[in-house]
Amino acid sequence: xxxxxxxxxxxxxxxWAWLADIPDPEIPxxxxxxLGIVRGVSETxxxxxxxxxxxxxxxxxxxVIERTVVDTLRHKGLGDVTIRRVLSPPWSTDWISADGRExxxxxxxxxxxxxxxxxxxxxxxxxxxxxxxxxxSTRLVSEFGSTPCKASYxxxxxxxxxxxxxxx
Amino acid sequence: xxDKKRLTSYLLRLGDNALILGQRLxxxxxxxxxxxxxxxxxxxxxxxxxxxxxxYSYAGELExxxxxxxxxxxxxxxxxxxxxxxxEQPNGHFGDTIVRQVLFDAWYLLLxxxxxxxxxxxxxxxxxxxxxxxxxxxxxxxxxxxRLGDGTEESRERVQASLxxxxxxxxxxxxxxxxxxxxxxxLGGPDPGEIERCWQARVAAVLEEATLSMPPAQWMASGxxxxxxxxxxxxxxxEMQYMQRAYPGLSW
Numbered sequence: 508x509x510x511x512x513x514x515x516x517x518x519x520x521x522x523w524a525w526l527a528d529i530p531d532p533e534i535p536x537x538x539x540x541x542l543g544i545v546r547g548v549s550e551t552x553x554x555x556x557x558x559x560x561x562x563x564x565x566x567x568x569x570x571v572i573e574r575t576v577v578d579t580l581r582h583k584g585l586g587d588v589t590i591r592r593v594l595s596p597p598w599s600t601d602w603i604s605a606d607g608r609e610x611x612x613x614x615x616x617x618x619x620x621x622x623x624x625x626x627x628x629x630x631x632x633x634x635x636x637x638x639x640x641x642x643x644s645t646r647l648v649s650e651f652g653s654t655p656c657k658a659s660y661x662x663x664x665x666x667x668x669x670x671x672x673x674x675x
Numbered sequence: 676x677x678d679k680k681r682l683t684s685y686l687l688r689l690g691d692n693a694l695i696l697g698q699r700l701x702x703x704x705x706x707x708x709x710x711x712x713x714x715x716x717x718x719x720x721x722x723x724x725x726x727x728x729x730x731y732s733y734a735g736e737l738e739x740x741x742x743x744x745x746x747x748x749x750x751x752x753x754x755x756x757x758x759x760x761x762x763e764q765p766n767g768h769f770g771d772t773i774v775r776q777v778l779f780d781a782w783y784l785l786l787x788x789x790x791x792x793x794x795x796x797x798x799x800x801x802x803x804x805x806x807x808x809x810x811x812x813x814x815x816x817x818x819x820x821x822r823l824g825d826g827t828e829e830s831r832e833r834v835q836a837s838l839x840x841x842x843x844x845x846x847x848x849x850x851x852x853x854x855x856x857x858x859x860x861x862l863g864g865p866d867p868g869e870i871e872r873c874w875q876a877r878v879a880a881v882l883e884e885a886t887l888s889m890p891p892a893q894w895m896a897s898g899x900x901x902x903x904x905x906x907x908x909x910x911x912x913x914e915m916q917y918m919q920r921a922y923p924g925l926s927w
Contacts, residue, residue, distance in 0.1 A: 563725060651715040
């Protein structure tokens with residue numbers, strides 16, 4: 508059908524476009540393509556294989572995302588759809604697209620700041636800009652929020668709480 | 676024992692540590708000292724459970740007898756679990772929980788960093804994924820240890836007592852047996868001696884910042900690796916396995 512390495516670009520782009528319409532179940536304004544979860548698309552006998560990178564080891568959305576990908580592509584008539592979980596290299600917030608970061612910010616979630624390097628993870632906390640008023644007078648309330656990937660912050664200027672998508 | 680069996684047993688040890696510690700942290704849900712800490716512990720538990728699932732799934736495939744993650748978690752007897760005694764210790768008060776977390780995560784992070792470079796591709800992948808999560812655990816819990824140690828007289832006294840109570844379970848983390856040697860020699864895996872040296876240095880640094888004293892060298896408890904657990908373990912396993920035992924084949 509439509510492997511990445513064949514020149515049938517229009518067909519391949521179509522699959523990627525369908526995948527880009529699949530939202531993250533927890534943060535519906537951002538797609539699984541924006542999040543960098545989709546690692547590749549290739550042809551199999553009678554269908555396609557989609558390679559996905561799980562975000563956190565314990566992320567409860569992983570299976571939901573896989574089922575949604577299968578259901579969506581089957582519904583588009585793609586025959587046999589298989590998912591392959593790719594653990595290596597491990598998913599990183601560095602893979603979130605610039606577009607994705609902006610969508611997060613507009614939704615009220617501060618996007619990851621800096622890179623996911625080891626020194627960053629063990630180093631001092633950065634100043635995070637408030638997604639509503641852009642102030643840098645914000646403070647960490649808790650390293651953990653409603654999901655493992657987010658921390659809880661509060662803005663000292665507009666006084667609103669917000670979540671921050673942590674670098675990992 | 677052939678290599679596949681050795682690797683399966685090694686994976687089960689890792690899965691058991693993650694599962695049991697995850698189970699302990701799940702006990703804190705609706706009982707945390709404050710909402711943010713409850714969220715933190717629930718998040719840690721989720722990380723551990725996710726890692727346990729990855730280790731168990733791989734072990735099940737290698738074993739090739741049709742056992743999966745649920746069989747390992749819910750249908751084994753106490754003596755079959757191979758977790759460290761440290762992770763099955765009760766949550767106690769917040770200081771006990773934090774000390775247990777720091778002592779274990781400081782070891783676990785070092786282990787994962789080395790396993791991420793080992794010769795078994797899938798094990799290395801799981802370790803590479805997990806180490807990023809454990810870094811957050813260690814950062815959070817080390818900061819709490821410093822606050823509790825360098826806090827009030829009462830908080831320091833209590834958390835020093837936690838340290839004294841749990842120290843005897845740390846020796847087991849560095850034992851070097853046939854499975855460790857197999858992973859080191861055949862897969863280029865971690866060296867327990869080196870991990871112990873790094874662990875001592877990291878723990879010493881946190882304790883110093885927390886104005887706590889490192890307990891003296893002492894007799895160390897062991898037995899987890901051979902399935903001989905402390906008196907707490909039976910209760911934990913009974914609660915964890917109750918639903919599956921009462922309603923065999925139950926699924927969500």
